[in-house]
Amino acid sequence: MPYFHDIDPIALQLGPVAVHWYGIMYLLGFAGAWFVGEYRRKQGRLPVSHEAFSDLAFYVMLGVILGGRIWYMLSYVSLDWIVHDPLAIFRVWDGGMSFHGGLIGVLLAGWIWSRRNKVHFFDTIDFVAPLVPIGLGLGRLGNFINGELWGKITDAPWGVIFPSALDDLHKTREELHQMYLAGQLNGQARHPSQLYEFALEGVAMFAVLFLFSLKPRPRYAISGLFALLYGVFRFAVEFVRIPDQQLGYLAFGWLTMGQIQSLPLVIIGVVLLWLSRRAPTLQPDLVAANASVSTKEVA
Template sequence: MTQPYTVAIDPVAFHLGPLQIHWYGLMYLCGFLGAWSLAEYRRLKGRLPATRDALGDLAFYAMMGVIVGGRVWYMLFYADIHWIWTDPLALFRVWDGGMSFHGGLLGVLAAGLWWSRRHAMHFFDTVDFVAPLVPIGLGLGRLGNFINGELWGKPSDVSWAMIFPNAHASDVEWAATHPQWQATLAQFNALPRHPSQLYEMLLEGVVMFSVLLLVSLKPRPRYLVSGLFGLMYGCFRFGVEFVRVPDPQLGYLAWGWLTMGQIQSLPLIIAGVVLLVMSRKAPTLRPYTVSLPGKE
């Protein structure tokens, strides 16, 4: 086996005096700017009956939903639950890491529900509008995970397998329980692994964005775009979990392969199918042509 590529990228993109600007933060910033630009473009095309200020409110509440929902969900389902009574302030230490997409999604849905009621819009018209924007941040976030050398995949001998220096302790443990990998560990002092972050970037980012954007270019029945989002993300995440190392504090939950990520993706798959079925008898939201304050 030839020498695999080693993922040893400096997580700091550049310095502004004493301030370190990390690639991961830049990915989130680019994701937000990209989603905002596309949202404004689609709003001007009449896909959302709202002013620019109202769209700004939606973006702000959705961003807060991502942060609050993602953090709370992670601490409830992925962290040692003892933090509730031993270290409750851990909930607010977001700089220590720990965010959950599923919790962030619930936070965005809650923000969308509140915004929709405030503006007298059907909730799923809002969700259908937002769904094509989400994969921009998803894909860039996974790229940030790759640059940080985190959330790596299982050891593999595929030609594109990569070495993640941060996984060294896990490499040693894996080789100890899987003797067939000991020679590889001795050869490279590390184990080549699936770059599962790139798989997710491609599937949850590029593929989902392309499909949802193309589908939403024309007016579609209510629930259709949201249903496609739920079905695709649930299936993609469920599949990638087979080659991604589970969270070490949880491991596999059943049968030697079932992960928390897969369990939490099942409701998305079911909801996606239900929404697609509902869309067959749902009305189609036509572009708005009414001139709105702040529309230009």
């Protein structure tokens, strides 16, 4: 029997203030990335001071939030909101964040920080890349809790019935639950594509990138592997995920906006991995990790 999604997206109600699980997932993602990043910094993986790393974490956090939200509102939502509901861009707790926009925000934040701290841009991005799947995976859990971004109809035993996908029935959640218990909604089970993305973009990517980065790697290699993995995983999951309603399929009856925006990442990943073959390798520097010392490279 399929699972009936009945998770309250609000974790805690404090008077007029509602604390959403989606926001909590983002906070946990930032916290997890900070602790893992600090652990790797102490190993000399990015030989800068604790204060400099804290600045980088703050820049990246702003890049994720601003870039992800702005890109989503410009790419996935009708631009009418600019005139009729401009405050919609601030309602992050309702969901609606774009990974590709967040990535652009992270790259911009990393570039600004790198210039200020005189660190090679790709040494910074190679350091940040293994941390991103932590927040990315938890963000996908937030999507699942919100009951959004669900997949196509499936008869797989792990299918999930999302009440938010049944608005056309004009039933209350309680009425839908009674129909579910009576077996009347079994044909409405969908792929929990959010959990597929959690497993691939979160767990699998973190495991691969973290293990890969335990050994010093040539510049560009970690960033290239990140871009390649994400592009492939996201492109694949889009085949079982319902496209954004306001956009639908853009071509061939299957091509989605997510796939179009992921293809460049696959290409970039391959190019960066190719460039890494002749690039220098940043060596761990425990001295510089505890004092602001210039980075050390070997050819």
